Amino acid sequence: MEWKPDRNNKKPIYKQIVEYIEQGISSGLFPADSLLPSERKLAQELDVNRSTIVAAYEELKSLGIVERKKGSGTRVSTDIWGISHKRIPNWGRYVEDGSFLPNLPLVQQIRSEVQNRKLINLASGELSPSLMPNDQFRNILSSQPFIENLGYDHPQGNELLRETVTSHVKQFKNIETTASSILITSGAQQALHLIVECLLKPGDAVAIEDPSYCYSLPIFQSAGLRTFLLPVDKDGINPDDLVSLHKKHRIRMVFLNPDHQNPTGTVLHLSRRKRILELSIELGIPIVEDDPYSLTSYNGEVNPTLKSMDYNENVLYISSLSKIVASGLRIGWIIGPEQVIQRLADAKQQVDFGHSVFPQWVANEFLGSEYFTTHIDTIRAQLELRKHTITSSLREFLGNKVEFFTPAGGIHLWCKIDPSINEYLILNESMKNGIAFVPGSILGSQKGYIRFTFGRGEPDDIRKGILRFADALGNIQ
Template identity: 50%
Template sequence: MEWRPDRASEVPLYKQIANYLESRILNGEFPPGSRLPSERVLANQWKVNRSTVNCAFEELRSAGLVSRIVGRGTVVIRNLPGSGTKQFPNWDMYVKQGYYPPNNPVNQNIYRFIRADEPMINFAIGELSSDLQPVELMKEAYSSIELNNDLGYEHIQGNITLRETISEHMKTYRKIESTPSSLLITSGAQQAIHLIIRGLLKPGDSVAIEDPSYAYSLPIFHSEGLHTHLLPVQNNGIDPDQIITLHKRYRLKMLFLNPTYQNPTGTTLDLERRRRILEICSKFGIAIVEDDPYSITGYDGTSIPSMKSMDKEGLVLYVSSLTKIIASGLRIGWILGPQTVINHLADVKQQFDFSHPSLPQLIAAKLLSSKHFDEHIMHLREGLKIKRDLTIRSLEKELKGIISFSVPEGGIHLWCKLNDEEIDENLLFKESLKKGVVFAPGSTLGSKHNYIRLTYSRVETNCISEGIQLLAQSLRELE
């Protein structure tokens, strides 16, 4: 359990906090030279006044454990009592100079607030709410698993039964022909993207991503030294001819697309544009990464051909997961591609985690092969459509003329434009947080400002109207 000061104790709160921080300093969790969290952060975390934290810091300073440095905050001193002449690593410098940059500060805030104890109406995270997850189906799958005596490492590409099941699943639901040997199981789609970047690209390579897009928010595109070029998303997806323009100037190596119910815009790349992109990439030798988490969620059940299903020349690496159709905590994703690529990416993955955990793979195989899986997908589509419609009705009631949007036919996101260009979506984000509502500001997902993404899949249905009301209050207070 996470530590909190005990308000029933006779020991003053500031003293409890000082004692707790002292123990973490002395056991090395806050080593010499490191910074303590700010007064504001700790006050919010422990629900105390900043003055209480300030008193605790003063207690630590008096004990010779920390110093207050202008511009840096409260820092653990380098010569702790009893340390003598020992030298300690400068962990702050390690953090700053590490290979991977930190997440966008706004995204860090989102993750911090949704994990807090206080309830938040969460329009920010691409997960399914509890009423959309197949909990009973998962319990049934779990209870039917027969564990044998061999609980060692799985196959380097993933459990063979799961890969066989995914191969059948893609044929049935996505019209994609594949074999188990051409599949690599990953820890969700995000790890799949990381493996592709780390395994197939090198610093200095040029890639193109949609603008706005989920890929824009991933620091790995920048930490790997890639040159990232943007393809604006229109009503029917990206303009294929802009790929030609970018390639002639920058020599693109790879194209990252989320063509069906795109994150965050909800748009779908039309069939003619899909054909044209395949034609262009075939001509210039550009690889395509198709990220397809949402196509199975089309509300009317219409099947939209994936780019992979149209690909006859091996141009497309297909990435998908069970995050948006079953549960994010299962951590099952996959890459489908040419055998040489899958072999190499499996080798790269083995260097990260050696093999994927067995139990989630066994559960996923049971879920996908269940006779009730189709019933779950029908329930999922209906549930998402209900949430989408309720979100739209609430926006039209509370913010008609203030926010505009296009209605998605599947997926989980609503991309909203703030019609008043004077309104700063980041200020709106901060104001909404105070009222208990969190969403994704558009600038975290692309170059466009004055946009927000409302992800309605995670919000409990009975909280949607209240969440939009609070968002409307926050907007009006900024006008």
């Protein structure tokens, strides 16, 4: 055999062998029902371990391309061409080769376990169903006639909703804007995706917090961006770190979550906010401000957002109703310069022809009513209760085995544990015990951290979940 695997290629050797045999089958080099070389012989010819050949043949078998029978060797399948003699697509290969990367396997595992088993969920970043304004929504639906046109709406989103958002951000965030500077999105996730895909290009350098929710997102890698980390301390990121990164890498955009940050719960200090805005002006670096949690401040005091202090249109502001009203409503928004909003709206229209009319109508009715203020007061009190429950439970059941920063708002608790503990081992043991959380390595570069999210659970379940975690930790130590 003249072909040899390329040992300088980053792709595993067994994967290279799989692709070579696939190509050989397609070209007729290995006809249907032909016998492939034995594991030992092919290993000798390619100068690889026999286990590598076994792995390659097993993958080919899983794809339905070859058949393996003990004592009979490995044969090219006779069924790959189908009844009509057309080649069956190798869907496994297509799934692997797509340019949009999948979530991390561990993220997929946690989601699957939470959905398929009755675990105490301290992993999902959402509110408990009991904290969502279901009764208020029912009142709106029963008392307000829906008379909107169910055709395609404005590319930027329903105009009435955008006007309501304009009033909302002025009242609660002191942000001055207009409806023409707002794009309605399917939550903050779509907003981030549109910004990355439309305003940046492969090879661009962006700065994200470490740890942060952005750290877990594959959209940056899918877009070919280079991500650089800004360490987060008790007062948020240090602006001097941004200066250093920009000197080395020419940062094109900064992504920040200043208030009750996910996952640390920290608040970016006012002096640092001002300095970051100054640097944005000096260096010409746009800032993406992701603000899902500022209204959850337990004492009711809302910090000045970067956008409220932005007089030069350097900040793209993202917020949503997902973390403060209902995650399934899928209503978020971007506020920015009109030319940027129009560009993003054009891209969104290409993807989904604009946002669904009905949830926009419901969101507009709720956001513009007295229900909203009452609801925010309720979730502030309830989230503070849950925060107290989880912190007191950690102190009771784990003592000095866990350190944490106590947040003044939001739904996350960032906990430091012994860095020598294998976080995957403790996660698996915990899920066996009936509790799920997020290991720190998904969200940041430092070892020895985990994130508990307390917005999703009821107080009794939170206390029970921490007890189960303590038991799991004891089982592996």
